């Protein structure tokens with residue numbers, strides 16, 4: 001996809017360092033432009049917001065990977081037509097109807113968000129507005145560093161043959177199994193995930209970083225999530241320092 005540099009410009013220095021309009025950006029969801037249509041579910045929407053807007057409009061936040069919920073209505077954002085499964089293509093639709101089957105995006109079922117995912121995304125959003133953020137409670141870190149840590153945690157929870165055991169360990173520790181719709185084998189990139197997948201990641205990450213770093217260490221040990229695997233699968237320079245430091249110190253023998 002190409003990022004609309006103007007739309008996301010205010011996030012430079014906060015969510016990301018720069019925007020390359022010709023390349024993919026880590027936190028901007030892919031919409032998969034193909035001719036005049038879209039193939040990826042990167043534009044999310046809240047049916048309740050659209051329904052209650054005087055003039056319905058698509059929020060900038062709905063294109064970001066840090067969002068899978070509507071913070072106002074507490075529901076999981078939609079990302080595909082509930083009838084035919086096509087992504088939203090607003091410039092090809094009238095009155096917010098699906099361009100393919102005509103179903104209105106203002107209607108359809110909505111699902112209540114997981115409360116911890118919702119709270120966590122509230123923090124992710126407040127960081128964009130200048131509030132202090134950190135993976136460690138009561139501390140604050142530069143937002144760029146904070147979002148880099150979260151992106152790394154999201155990625156290793158989502159992808160790779162070893163991620164499943166860690167997801168299960170986090171779920172089990174709460175006696176709750178989060179819905180994890182299967183990820184299509186051609187989805188290997190965070191920006192191409194569905195809102196349901198990202199919602200599960202937000203819920204899992206909220207629990208994984210609680211009491212940082214001890215719960216993270218304990219759950220990685222439970223999941224036999226070997227640190228040597230992580231450092232083999234990832235360039236050490238790509239691993240955020242906060243995670244690397246903890247992994248090197250506490251999970252190395254694992």
Ligand SMILES: [Zn+2]
Nearest residue numbers: 046049070073
């Ligand atoms: Zn809403």
Ligand SMILES: [Zn+2]
Nearest residue numbers: 081084098101
């Ligand atoms: Zn449709």
